Amino acid sequence: MNCIIIDDETTARVIINQLCSQIESLNVLAEFSNAMEAIKYLNQNEVDLIFLDIHMPDFTGFDFIQTLKNPPKIILTTSDSKFAIEAFEYDCIVDYLVKPILLPRFEKAIIKAENTSAKATVNASDEVETISGNDLYINIDRRLIKIDIPSIYLIEAKGDYINVKTEDKNYTVHSTLKKIEDKLPDSIFLKIHRSYIINVQKIIDIEDNSVLIKKDVVPVSRSNRPELMKRLNLL
Amino acid sequence: MEQPNQSYIKSLSAGNIEFEKKLIAVIKSEFPVEKETYLENLAAKKYIETAENVHKLKHKISILGLEKSYGVAAQYENDLREENTALKGNFETILQTITDYLITL
Numbered sequence: 001m002n003c004i005i006i007d008d009e010t011t012a013r014v015i016i017n018q019l020c021s022q023i024e025s026l027n028v029l030a031e032f033s034n035a036m037e038a039i040k041y042l043n044q045n046e047v048d049l050i051f052l053d054i055h056m057p058d059f060t061g062f063d064f065i066q067t068l069k070n071p072p073k074i075i076l077t078t079s080d081s082k083f084a085i086e087a088f089e090y091d092c093i094v095d096y097l098v099k100p101i102l103l104p105r106f107e108k109a110i111i112k113a114e115n116t117s118a119k120a121t122v123n124a125s126d127e128v129e130t131i132s133g134n135d136l137y138i139n140i141d142r143r144l145i146k147i148d149i150p151s152i153y154l155i156e157a158k159g160d161y162i163n164v165k166t167e168d169k170n171y172t173v174h175s176t177l178k179k180i181e182d183k184l185p186d187s188i189f190l191k192i193h194r195s196y197i198i199n200v201q202k203i204i205d206i207e208d209n210s211v212l213i214k215k216d217v218v219p220v221s222r223s224n225r226p227e228l229m230k231r232l233n234l235l
Numbered sequence: 236m237e238q239p240n241q242s243y244i245k246s247l248s249a250g251n252i253e254f255e256k257k258l259i260a261v262i263k264s265e266f267p268v269e270k271e272t273y274l275e276n277l278a279a280k281k282y283i284e285t286a287e288n289v290h291k292l293k294h295k296i297s298i299l300g301l302e303k304s305y306g307v308a309a310q311y312e313n314d315l316r317e318e319n320t321a322l323k324g325n326f327e328t329i330l331q332t333i334t335d336y337l338i339t340l
Contacts, residue, residue, distance in 0.1 A: 008260050009291060010300065018247055018254055055290055079294050100243055100297045159283055161316075172316055 001113065002046070006064070007040045007053035007077065012099065015049050016077065019106045027111065035064040047072050049113055052151055054078040054152045061158050063176055065090055073113050077101065109205065123187045136183055138164065150188065153202040154178055157195040165216070192228055193221045200231050236328070239299035239336040266295055270330050273290050277323070286315035289326065294330060299336070304329040 003026055005016045005177060013031045020026040029047060032038040035056060052074050054061035061078075071092040079099045089142055095117045097111040136152075137144045138161045146167060154165040157177040164171045164180070173180075181189070181197055196218050204212040209225070211218045220228055241255070248255045273288035289312040297305050307329065310323040 009294065011258065011265055012294060014258050014261050015247060015298075018251075018258075022249065046340070055287070057287070078289060099294050102246065103249075160281065160287070215240075226283065 001025055001048035001110075002027050002029050003045050003049040003051060004029055004038060004041065005051045006035060006056075007051070008030075008033050008056045009053070012053060012077065015099075015101065019101060019103060021049075022103060023110050024109065025114070035061070035067075037061040038064070042068065050074045051077055053159060054080070055160070057160075060176070060178070061172075062090075065092065066176075068092075073116065075109050075113060081136065084183075100140055136180075138171055138175075140173065147171070149184065150183075150199070150201075151160070152189075153199045154216055154218065155189075155197040165214070190224075190231060191230060192224045193219050200228075206232075236332060237301055237303050237339075238319050239301055239333055243298055250329060259340050262295060262298065263340065266333060266337060268290075269295070269302070270334070277320070282315045282318045282320075286312045290317075295333065299333060301329065303331075304332075 003020065004227065005020075007013050007016070007030060010033070013033070017028055017031065020028050026049075029045065030041055032041065036059065038050075045124055050072055052061045052064065054076055056064075061076060065074065071090075073094045074090070074092045074094055076096045078096070086104060094113045097105060115196060116213050118191060136147045136149050138147060139145075145181060147164065151166040151168065153167065154163075156163040156165070158172075160174060161172050162175050162177060164173060177191070177195065177197060181191055184197070188201055189197050190198055190200050198211060198213050198218060202213050204214070204221075206212070206228075209220050209222070211220055211228075244255055244258055247258070269288060269291050273285060273292060276288055278286040289308055293305060293308040293312065295307050307322060307325050311326045314320070314322060
């Protein structure tokens with residue numbers, strides 16, 4: 001299998017390369033320290049397998065996967081096991097390796113990659129959807145916490161994280177605004193700025209280019225303002 | 236205080252001394268930069284960024300076989316996301332232990 005390695009840490013790339021060198025069927029075509037370089041490479045080259053770090057500055061491993069139209073098989077490499085559940089939402093992810101990676105576990109992942117068909121992984125993804133139902137489960141410190149979706153009033157993007165604000169509590173989750181947007185009902189939630197999604201039922205007032213929601217003043221971008229105005233029951 | 240070791244590096248290398256030298260050289264060049272970035276972000280109270288730095292350093296801690304220290308780093312990373320720096324002293328002791336060890340290699 002032709003593979004590439006994406007990890008911003010040189011040490012990690014050296015280690016994965018070494019592990020690959022011990023598996024005859026693997027051929028490392030290239031290594032990348034950031035996802036953008038890898039995207040350019042993938043536009044011009046075909047690969048069978050990607051070793052992908054989740055934690056990268058600016059552009060996470062999950063962000064990267066979402067940019068790929070026909071992703072090859074992917075093995076996630078990370079220092080955290082807390083993203084394992086999220087990983088199952090992606091059809092292309094065949095395994096999840098927690099650093100430091102040992103050779104026997106690495107070999108197992110490669111066997112899995114060689115034997116996994118795209119169809120099998122689609123089923124895994126569906127299961128997670130069923131479990132989710134109408135509530136939203138977020139992964140914090142290896143615990144899946146259930147949130148009542150209507151209680152969410154604001155979601156704010158902060159780098160690789162999002163702050164989910166509810167009536168009772170705020171949660172910081174390693175995810176993207178795009179991912180949570182896809183999970184929320186359009187009838188209640190609206191993205192009003194590239195960094196904010198609001199529950200339109202919780203708006204207190206709107207002034208020029210901002211919305212007051214609970215005690216938070218949230219900016220409304222010019223491009224999102226018409227959609228917001230459409231949602232209001234204006235007198 | 237547990238001490239760093241090369242057990243993991245040796246198990247990876249399968250006797251390939253060139254690989255061991257290469258990996259140690261990379262760690263020796265990457266670790267001080269990551270440590271410095273961590274200290275800068277912490278001083279600037281950029282807690283999310285600092286947590287990311289700890290996350291990266293956590294990998295080096297595990298490569299050097301510091302299992303208990305890895306647990307401290309993991310907890311510290313989570314705490315930093317809530318702006319809690321209670322484990323700062325313990326974590327920085329780990330960083331110093333690694334710094335001292337890398338000098339000997």
